[in-house]
Amino acid sequence: MNEEKHLKNITSKHDIQKLENIHMIFLEKIEANKIEDIYNRVLETIKGMSIPSENKTLENTLLNLVDLLIETVSSQDELLLIFTGKTFDEDYIFAHSLNVCLISIRIGLRLGFSKDRIKVLGFLAIIHACKDMGLPENLREGFTQEAEMTEIIRLADVYDAMTHPPSYRKSIVPYETLTSIMHTHTFFNPELTKVLLKEISLYPRGSWVKLSTEEIGKVIKVNKGQTMQPTVAIFIDPKGYHLKEKKIVDLSQNNFIYIKQPLSEEEIMQMQNNDIIASSYQ
Amino acid sequence: MLFGKKNKILIVDDDEDMLSMFFSILSDYKYNVIQAKNGIECLEKAKKFAPDIIVMDVMMPELDGIATVLKLRSDEQTRHIPVIMCTAVKDSEDEILARNLGAVDYVRKTPQMEDLLARIERVLNQ
Numbered sequence: 493m494n495e496e497k498h499l500k501n502i503t504s505k506h507d508i509q510k511l512e513n514i515h516m517i518f519l520e521k522i523e524a525n526k527i528e529d530i531y532n533r534v535l536e537t538i539k540g541m542s543i544p545s546e547n548k549t550l551e552n553t554l555l556n557l558v559d560l561l562i563e564t565v566s567s568q569d570e571l572l573l574i575f576t577g578k579t580f581d582e583d584y585i586f587a588h589s590l591n592v593c594l595i596s597i598r599i600g601l602r603l604g605f606s607k608d609r610i611k612v613l614g615f616l617a618i619i620h621a622c623k624d625m626g627l628p629e630n631l632r633e634g635f636t637q638e639a640e641m642t643e644i645i646r647l648a649d650v651y652d653a654m655t656h657p658p659s660y661r662k663s664i665v666p667y668e669t670l671t672s673i674m675h676t677h678t679f680f681n682p683e684l685t686k687v688l689l690k691e692i693s694l695y696p697r698g699s700w701v702k703l704s705t706e707e708i709g710k711v712i713k714v715n716k717g718q719t720m721q722p723t724v725a726i727f728i729d730p731k732g733y734h735l736k737e738k739k740i741v742d743l744s745q746n747n748f749i750y751i752k753q754p755l756s757e758e759e760i761m762q763m764q765n766n767d768i769i770a771s772s773y774q
Numbered sequence: 775m776l777f778g779k780k781n782k783i784l785i786v787d788d789d790e791d792m793l794s795m796f797f798s799i800l801s802d803y804k805y806n807v808i809q810a811k812n813g814i815e816c817l818e819k820a821k822k823f824a825p826d827i828i829v830m831d832v833m834m835p836e837l838d839g840i841a842t843v844l845k846l847r848s849d850e851q852t853r854h855i856p857v858i859m860c861t862a863v864k865d866s867e868d869e870i871l872a873r874n875l876g877a878v879d880y881v882r883k884t885p886q887m888e889d890l891l892a893r894i895e896r897v898l899n900q
Contacts, residue, residue: 621866
């Protein structure tokens with residue numbers, strides 16, 4: 493029985509993979525790969541950093557990376573919205589640290605931090621779990637961590653760890669994570685939470701959503717200034733059948749269709765297991 | 775602790791052996807022990823019994839320990855309850871995260887309970 497269930501799970505994962513592949517084709521057409529290139533390059537650099545080096549060398553390399561990230565984040569609104577994809581476990585801590593850094597920079601920029609302060613914030617954020625990255629803990633000694641920076645990094649850490657967890661934990665969709673964070677009232681600084689809410693889409697790229705039409709799809713583009721109305725690629729029709737033809741809906745251009753609810757990947761898999769979504773194409 | 779009034783402790787672990795070990799040792803000690811075997815049950819029992827402290831495993835199916843702490847924090851009835859996280863594997867990012875979520879302590883599971891008992895006492899006396 494267990495084995496049977498196990499096999500069924502594999503099939504579902506395979507189906508999800510099929511959907512992901514289609515999704516990637518859409519993505520390539522819609523987005524330039526430049527942002528992902530930068531993200532991946534930075535990720536590769538920090539992964540290679542655990543090799544013993546002088547502290548000063550590590551510090552300079554990290555500060556240069558943070559500079560590059562600040563520049564990219566300042567000019568690219570989409571950067572924050574790309575890293576919802578899966579990460580291999582061996583890369584997890586690096587991807588997570590990079591995400592915490594990006595979110596922190598974004599919040600710092602929105603709060604009007606000076607360039608120097610953002611740089612320190614970004615640096616402290618990227619090394620917030622330096623021990624797990626194989627980096628020496630005394631790297632942070634040369635920098636003063638202001639209380640506000642600590643708060644920003646704490647919020648960014650929790651947000652990313654919930655929405656983009658290692659494989660042994662289930663992910664919580666951004667909508668639910670942000671709602672929980674907001675409901676903690678003063679446990680997280682409400683001003684910072686508001687900034688995070690403005691900076692992060694509740695439905696980032698890659699998230700599954702159910703529309704008011706009962707169709708199910710994946711967000712393929714977050715529209716600037718209209719983060720609640722992203723562009724969605726529809727995969728499943730209201731009856732639960734996979735669509736043969738691709739269908740893209742830009743919710744910012746369509747006032748009659750809206751997002752009814754966000755769905756997690758686990759929920760999509762469960763729907764497939766329970767035959768709410770057909771496992772084959774109509 | 776008031777005379778004759780035992781502190782209520784909620785133990786959350788998906789491993790039943792662990793749960794019964796915790797139960798027998800802590801009950802023998804001087805606590806009223808309530809058990810929950812996952813995060814969802816923890817949230818229900820935290821509301822129902824208003825424990826003085828929660829000792830919770832990090833890795834659990836359904837709702838894991840980390841997500842449960844956030845849920846506890848976001849509920850008016852449970853946000854003040856101190857939480858000690860227990861883990862089989864000590865991972866410093868998980869510890870940072872647990873503390874960022876307001877967990878008061880993060881300990882490694884060992885068969886020796888003295889350390890955990892001391893930590894529980896320290897939190898309850900604060």
